[in-house]
Amino acid sequence: MLRKFTAIALLCLCAFPAVAADPAAPSEAAFIRDALIKQGLEQGLDKSPELEKLVTEYRNDQLSRLALEASRDKGMPDFTARAEEIYQARLDTQYTLPLRLRVRVLEMNLPTGKETEIQDKLKAIRAEVVAGKVDFKAAVIANSNTTELSLTQGDSQWFKKGDKPDLFFEKAEQLSVDKPLSEVFIHQKTVYLLSFIDRKEPEIRQFDAVKPEIIAELQKEYREDHEKMVLDALREAFTAQKSAM
DSSP: HHHHHHHHHHHHHHHHHOOOTTSOOOOOHHHHHHHHHEEEEEGGGGGOOOHHHHHHHHHHHHHHHHHHHHHHHHTOOHHHHHHHHHHHHHHHIEEOOEEEEEEEEEEOOTTTTTTHHHHHHHHHHHHHHHHHHHHHHHHHHOOOOHHHHHTTTBBOOOBBTBBBBBHHHHHHHHSSSOOOBBBEEEEESSEEEEEEEEEEEEEEOOOHHHHHHHHHHHHHHHHHHHHHHHHHHHHHHHHHHHHOO
């Protein structure tokens, strides 16, 4: 009976994670947990040797985890100097950021013989957007024949020079809050209409801003190395002990 109750209790605890106590809004998980605890107490299962064994095993598992975590952090140095070296090495390639743009794209293919028709259609859409008759996002969803753009509502996400065709970047770079729409333009059998979302000017991320992430990276490497050292040493001790038996 105890094994059955324990299995049910553990299953419920795993299936329903702990929630913040709120008497005004009891959850199903809390109700099931409390009902099972009540049953266990009524049956005296809180005094059973098996429960004590389970509690001891859980305690030992957590104690070994804490001991391993303490071993990983033992002797960890101050990585500030090393972080400064890494910052300088990455400054030009990772921390010097160019102009970044973000636009919404209405994109349509230009089948042979329908170039004028498609261009006129986008020009008409542009005129309706300018007049406030059509929302650009809705126009993208309704008219873009590129599945990816339809799913993302045309959001290009952030891009820099070289990520997009030069003409595309040039048109996007001209946009702003005061000039939110591009003219209709063509690039390689595709016609585009762009709408401004945002832009980030070129910048250099200073050391103080990136220091925490570099330190965290170095600490992670240190912990991983030390965990491997501790576990390898324990495995060797186990092998030696086994050989001596």
